[in-house]
Amino acid sequence: MADMSLSKQVVPVITTVSTTKAEGSTQSNLAYAAFILLCFWAGMQILSLMARAPGVLEHLAQGNDATRPRIEMGFAVSTVFGLVPFLAGCVLLGVVSLVMKFYHRHHF
Numbered sequence: 001m002a003d004m005s006l007s008k009q010v011v012p013v014i015t016t017v018s019t020t021k022a023e024g025s026t027q028s029n030l031a032y033a034a035f036i037l038l039c040f041w042a043g044m045q046i047l048s049l050m051a052r053a054p055g056v057l058e059h060l061a062q063g064n065d066a067t068r069p070r071i072e073m074g075f076a077v078s079t080v081f082g083l084v085p086f087l088a089g090c091v092l093l094g095v096v097s098l099v100m101k102f103y104h105r106h107h108f
Contacts, residue, residue, distance in 0.1 A: 049056060
């Protein structure tokens with residue numbers, strides 16, 4: 001067999017980990033992970049509900065008033081007027097948080 005030697009190590013050498021951080025950071029990381037999992041679970045439930053019962057959103061938008069005309073809303077219309085503003089709001093919130101993060105890093 002051919003002998004192959006590499007100039008760099010394939011598997012890096014394991015170094016000791018610094019333990020100077022406070023013990024509370026582990027608890028806060030676990031709480032944050034649980035919160036994110038809860039948000040993902042809630043979002044999955046909402047998307048699952050919308051996929052299995054596409055008439056739910058239209059029914060909720062109409063209300064119980066019999067004097068109003070019946071609204072037939074397609075999946076594309078509900079996506080444009082529901083999902084797009086939600087995603088735009090998330091992007092706006094993300095941009096504001098990034099601006100605040102950079103502002104605090106550079107001014108302190």
